[in-house]
Amino acid sequence: MSAHVSNSAEPKVVCVTGAAGQIAYSLLFNIARGDIYGPNQRVILHLLDIAPMMEALQGVVMELQDCSLPLLAGVEATSDPKVAFNNADAAILVGAMPRKEGMERKDLLRANAKIFKEQGDALNTVAKPSVKILVVGNPANTNALITLLHATSLPKENFSALTRLDHNRAIAQVALRVGVSVEKVRNVIIWGNHSSTQYPDVNHGEVEVGGQRKKIKDVIADEAWLHGDFIKTVQSRGGAIIKARKLSSAMSAAKAIVDHMHDWIQGTPEGEFVSMGVHSTGVYGIPAGLIYSFPVTCKNGTYTIVEGLPIDVFSRTKMTETADELVSEREDANQILSA
CATH class of the missing domain: 3.90.110.10 (Lactate dehydrogenase/glycoside hydrolase, family 4, C-terminal)
Structure with missing residues (x-):
């Protein structure tokens, strides 16, 4: 491990959902090299995606390992939100059903509302009380609100949407x-x-x-x-x-x-x-x-x-x-x- 990386601080646990998707593919390397928490803070990545994506997600895990990043203290891939959000310091909710041709915004909301309800319930149960939550999956603002409303023990200030x-x-x-x-x-x-x-x-x-x-x-x-x-x-x-x-x-x-x-x-x-x-x-x-x-x-x-x-x-x-x-x-x- 590089000399500038401190081993004394506990690693930060960052969960990324939709982790086998293309946004996550551009994102994970940047988190793992310190672009969020800085050059002296190790991170553990918890990668969440649906069960059919687990094989592809294992490929992402292998690539992260092959990057040989000094700040990356561990990677866990799972399809279980309670495993993914366990002890999370940050949760970046990228995964959502994408809008397809001919889809109205209400159709997209109908497809995604239950996903974010489930994730809100899981965050409420297993994440750190200080967890910072960023919703990216669209419709992002309302998906963030759904997540907030189902994570009743977490402060409202913990939730945000990407603009x-x-x-x-x-x-x-x-x-x-x-x-x-x-x-x-x-x-x-x-x-x-x-x-x-x-x-x-x-x-x-x-x-x-x-x-x-x-x-x-x-x-x-x-x-x-x-x-x-x-x-x-x-x-x-x-x-x-x-x-x-x-x-x-x-x-x-x-x-x-x-x-x-x-x-x-x-x-x-x-x-x-x-x-x-x-x-x-x-x-x-x-x-x-x-x-x-x-x-x-x-x-x-x-x-x-x-x-x-x-x-x-x-x-x-x-x-x-x-x-x-x-x-x-x-x-x-x-x-x-x-x-």
Whole structure:
């Protein structure tokens, strides 16, 4: 084992579901080399997938072994959620039935609701009380809510949904438009649902140009683009990638998962906020109880919603539209699970 790796700290147990799938294939190496917990923290990977995928999952286990990663303290592959989530410090719920051609969002929810109910029950029973849960499988926000509602002994603040991919996409589009590198752009916001109703908002964002930080909307003085093609591009980016690749966006999704978990655990840089789908307490007039994407800062392993940002009329309309969709999804989920 490399000298820089400390043997004194207990390894962190990270569970990844859908572990034989293509997002996990891009993700697992990054977790195992320290991209989430840092270069001195060993990890144990618990890999969960359905029984028919166990042979493929064993191939993933062999590859992880063959990577010879100093931080990887162990790997366990299973089809049993209670084994997978046992003693978990982090649970990344990637596995879900994918949306097929002709499928409505409600059909997707019907297919996945019982999966996330079962996983919520298992997390409630065997995971650490401090477990950090990130739901990736779509519809991610409502699947996260279902998981939360069935893990009644865990704090609501333990649950999140992935909108960091949309956040990263928004940053990239601004950087491309301005002609700067992505690290020059900060504080864009994704409000709401990880769906085509999400609202990518640059009103509070900044971009560094010529060594000076300026408001994005002052540098890109094109409201028609900011309210039109920019929003549409971010909202529909996943579909555009599927159309081009004939496969979903696994590489960028895996990067976004790492970014989300790293910042949640390690903290966000001073003066910067990121987007996370988290439990609404009613801030910004968003109905309480939804898993809704807000701007957040992170410190000492906890997130805090950035409050008090001024909201203009255009933004309010967009934020309400995506909240309304989440309310509708919650009602559908309740009907499905009570049937």
